[in-house]
Amino acid sequence: MSAEEPRDTPAVPSATRISLEDSAALHDPGAVGLLPPVTGGAAGALDSSAGAIRRENLRLLLRSPAFLIGAAILLWWIVCALFGTVFAPYSPVAGTLTAFNNPPSGAHWFGTDSLGRDVFSRVIVGARDILIVAPLATLLGTVLGTAIGLVQGYFLGPVDSFVGRIVDAVLALPVVIVAFLFVVAVGTSTTTLVIVIGLVFGLLIARTVRTAVLQERGLDYIAAARLRDESNAHIMFVEILPNVLGPIFVEFTVRLGYAIFTVATLSFLGFGIQPPTPDWGTDIANSYQYLGAGYWWQVLFPALAIASLVVAVNLIADSIEAVIIQ
Amino acid sequence: MTQYLLKRLGLALLTLVLLSFIIFFAGSILPGNPGRAILGPFASQHAVEVLNHSIGADRPLISQYWTWVTGIVHGDLGTSYQFRAPVSTFLFPALGRSLKLAAVAFVIVVPLSILGGVLAALYRGRAIDRSISVTGLSLTSVPEFVSGVVLIVIFAIGLKWLPVTANPPAGTSPLGQLRYLILPAIPLVFVLFGYIARMARAGTIEALDSDYVRTAILKGLPRSVVIRRHVLRNSLLPTITVIATQTGYLIGGLVVVETLFNYPGLGRLIFTAANNKDFPMLEAGVLVIGIVYLGATLIADILYTILNPRIRFQQAD
Numbered sequence: 001m002s003a004e005e006p007r008d009t010p011a012v013p014s015a016t017r018i019s020l021e022d023s024a025a026l027h028d029p030g031a032v033g034l035l036p037p038v039t040g041g042a043a044g045a046l047d048s049s050a051g052a053i054r055r056e057n058l059r060l061l062l063r064s065p066a067f068l069i070g071a072a073i074l075l076w077w078i079v080c081a082l083f084g085t086v087f088a089p090y091s092p093v094a095g096t097l098t099a100f101n102n103p104p105s106g107a108h109w110f111g112t113d114s115l116g117r118d119v120f121s122r123v124i125v126g127a128r129d130i131l132i133v134a135p136l137a138t139l140l141g142t143v144l145g146t147a148i149g150l151v152q153g154y155f156l157g158p159v160d161s162f163v164g165r166i167v168d169a170v171l172a173l174p175v176v177i178v179a180f181l182f183v184v185a186v187g188t189s190t191t192t193l194v195i196v197i198g199l200v201f202g203l204l205i206a207r208t209v210r211t212a213v214l215q216e217r218g219l220d221y222i223a224a225a226r227l228r229d230e231s232n233a234h235i236m237f238v239e240i241l242p243n244v245l246g247p248i249f250v251e252f253t254v255r256l257g258y259a260i261f262t263v264a265t266l267s268f269l270g271f272g273i274q275p276p277t278p279d280w281g282t283d284i285a286n287s288y289q290y291l292g293a294g295y296w297w298q299v300l301f302p303a304l305a306i307a308s309l310v311v312a313v314n315l316i317a318d319s320i321e322a323v324i325i326q
Numbered sequence: 327m328t329q330y331l332l333k334r335l336g337l338a339l340l341t342l343v344l345l346s347f348i349i350f351f352a353g354s355i356l357p358g359n360p361g362r363a364i365l366g367p368f369a370s371q372h373a374v375e376v377l378n379h380s381i382g383a384d385r386p387l388i389s390q391y392w393t394w395v396t397g398i399v400h401g402d403l404g405t406s407y408q409f410r411a412p413v414s415t416f417l418f419p420a421l422g423r424s425l426k427l428a429a430v431a432f433v434i435v436v437p438l439s440i441l442g443g444v445l446a447a448l449y450r451g452r453a454i455d456r457s458i459s460v461t462g463l464s465l466t467s468v469p470e471f472v473s474g475v476v477l478i479v480i481f482a483i484g485l486k487w488l489p490v491t492a493n494p495p496a497g498t499s500p501l502g503q504l505r506y507l508i509l510p511a512i513p514l515v516f517v518l519f520g521y522i523a524r525m526a527r528a529g530t531i532e533a534l535d536s537d538y539v540r541t542a543i544l545k546g547l548p549r550s551v552v553i554r555r556h557v558l559r560n561s562l563l564p565t566i567t568v569i570a571t572q573t574g575y576l577i578g579g580l581v582v583v584e585t586l587f588n589y590p591g592l593g594r595l596i597f598t599a600a601n602n603k604d605f606p607m608l609e610a611g612v613l614v615i616g617i618v619y620l621g622a623t624l625i626a627d628i629l630y631t632i633l634n635p636r637i638r639f640q641q642a643d
Binding site: 173177180292294296299310311314315 | 577
């Protein structure tokens with residue numbers, strides 16, 4: 001298989017290549033420890049045994065405390081995103097001007113903000129937009145990354161080198177900075193946010209998919225498909241794709257955590273979800289300057305909300321990764 | 327080895343050129359009308375056109391790019407729209423301050439995360455390992471501004487141990503200045519900790535499972551000697567490369583931390599430039615981040631080549 005390696009890296013010692021692959025994940029805490037799992041062996045698995053593997057994976061997941069805790073927290077925030085407006089005690093956008101900057105009390109569990117809005121209600125409803133934008137961006141990135149990675153890994157040669165260089169160039173910048181640059185240039189909107197994060201993630205995911213495809217492409221079933229004179233598209237999407245779904249799925253869950261990280265960060269910087277929509281990052285940005293005045297509840301509760309959501313998603317991603325690699 | 331290093335340098339330069347393309351054209355997608363952006367909505371159309379002509383904004387994009395790039399090669403980073411002064415007079419002092427903050431974060435995180443990773447590996451599968459791994463994963467996944475505000479609430483406002491801002495009053499001693507950088511450095515430490523610790527753990531486990539460590543144990547070497555002489559030397563090699571390349575991430579994370587703590591570094595410079603649509607400043611700032619990252623990656627590669635005798639001797643043949 002070594003003959004099938006891309007042309008641009010023949011003299012690079014393998015150890016250095018690892019360092020390059022790692023560096024992709026560096027400014028990308030969400031990608032922690034994501035090594036593309038080996039799936040080659042499963043290629044010839046019969047359908048029935050694949051189903052058994054899937055059931056076994058699910059059983060392993062349901063026994064992992066990290067997964068269960070993560071799933072419970074995520075479920076809570078999904079409920080808040082869907083029905084938050086129904087069960088929030090107050091309106092998240094309309095404030096009571098007589099009750100601004102009130103500390104937590106029986107009436108306002110998390111206190112009120114500088115406009116007299118109930119912080120508890122804003123935290124509940126604040127789950128909505130981030131849970132729309134982040135998964136959509138991740139989905140877009142996964143679809144794009146899969147397509148790019150398949151083409152790169154399957155054709156190799158100049159196509160692969162060219163795309164590889166662009167990926168390298170974009171990844172020389174932290175994801176937040178790339179997103180920042182484009183969002184500032186194109187203008188802030190939810191659609192831009194999804195597209196920009198989706199594009200950057202697409203490039204990141206393409207790397208993992210490419211590596212997985214490289215492991216598949218030397219196997220016999222690909223040679224058999226070529227002998228049957230199948231089209232390239234058929235081999236890529238019908239033969240190879242089902243066998244690299246594992247790493248792609250892991251990549252999706254890991255990226256989701258980082259998408260939430262990125263959206264929250266951009267919102268905090270004022271280039272993400274826009275007011276008056278309740279959003280955790282924006283609320284923290286609006287209140288942290290007044291921390292000196294002692295209004296800690298205005299930032300602490302949204303901060304804990306973000307922290308619990310990203311940690312939950314990462315616990316889930318980590319458990320899924322561990323199970324799939326086994 | 328020289329040939330290999332030259333190849334790496336060439337690749338890095340190629341990436342840099344591509345990067346400069348991407349940054350310049352991203353900055354030119356829709357900056358609207360630079361003249362209008364500078365002069366504001368009330369300036370006359372004629373004044374806007376004159377200004378656009380004088381800064382070259384009415385020329386074709388590719389010729390603007392050429393001017394920009396040749397300027398940078400000659401050390402001219404362009405003129406800031408918001409300050410009407412050379413970008414470099416703001417950029418380099420800011421970069422210096424950012425590097426200072428990054429250095430503080432590094433000094434804290436490197437020993438801590440290596441210790442954590444090696445400990446986790448030595449107690450693989452046990453409670454220590456699991457708690458270090460889960461803590462690392464959680465800390466790594468939380469955005470810097472989130473951990474930052476929580477830290478401010480606890481240590482600056484609640485306990486009053488550390489200052490809220492990163493800016494010491496004039497005349498503070500160097501050691502006193504350091505005290506102002508600790509709180510801003512911790513969110514960066516959090517994000518880096520999980521990643522470096524995980525690499526150190528993986529490297530250590532790989533070394534522990536190797537044949538040469540088994541041989542060392544079987545020939546009766548004390549455990550501490552095996553770990554020091556055989557495990558650590560091999561396991562820390564990949565970790566060193568990872569640490570070197572983290573510089574890129576650090577500079578990125580600084581945008582958030584510097585904004586939060588009001589620290590006048592490169593991150594906040596970029597943030598302000600973005601808010602003011604000061605594209606020359608923004609583009610130069612982002613390009614500098616890219617250069618720092620590519621430089622750090624290159625140094626990491628060189629370091630790895632020097633430290634790894636297998637590559638060193640293989641290439642020397």
